[in-house]
Amino acid sequence: MSTTGTYNARQFNLSGLKGISDQTLEMHFKLYEGYVKETNNLTDRITEFIKDGNVDQDEMPAYSELTRRLGFEYNGMVLHEYYFDNLKSGGGTGDPMGRTAFRQGAEDSYGSYDIWKADFVGIGKMRGVGWAICYQNPANGRLSNHWISLHETGNVAGFDPILVMDVWEHAFILDYKPADRPKYIEAFFTNIDWAAVERRLGQRTAQPIAA
Ligand SMILES: [Fe+2]
Secondary structure (H helix, E strand, O other): OOOOOOOOOOOOOOOOOOOOOHHHHHHHHHHHHHHHHHHHHHHHHHHHHHOOOOOOHHHHHHHHHHHHHHHHHHHHHHHHHHHHHOEOOOOOOOOOOOOOHHHHHHHHHHOOHHHHHHHHHHHHOOOOOEEEEEEEOOOOOOEEEEEEEOOOEOOOOOOEEEEEEEOOHHHOOOOOOHHHHHHHHHHHHHOEOHHHHHHHOOOOOOOOOOO
């Protein structure tokens, strides 16, 4: 049968990051492939339920559970693609250099890049399992940072992910102790592909913070 959700796992070339080992990345790519597989698997199973044009009452518990899990797996797949895409093979150069659109956006939305960064890093250090994500509101160009629990709770509908940082322990446990998440966050910033971040930014100019 044909399905509506057949995704292929993407390949990423990210060797030589600073402070995030190739072993960590290999393990992480395997985990990502698991999300792709499960997204396809759940989509196929849900398709089976609905192919007769109706979800019967006795099917509802299983159908509901699969559908709830789809949100977890789907976001797990997509967020990992954003995360790998905003890392730079061979390592980056740290904070954005010069007058970039991102730096400007951070200033317009937070007052300064440093304050934006303090917020993003602070979110990354929050206890729990999830992600720190900087989004852009397509309606006005403003940037805002958010905590995402697991993969699916806290994403802002319709906002564009601009910078995505995985803070699940699997993202760093081979390189750092659980309590050393701040060191991983520091390493993450060293490896950001700011050119990729710039490409994600819309053309809209952020409305400056009202005085
Ligand atoms: Fe991850």
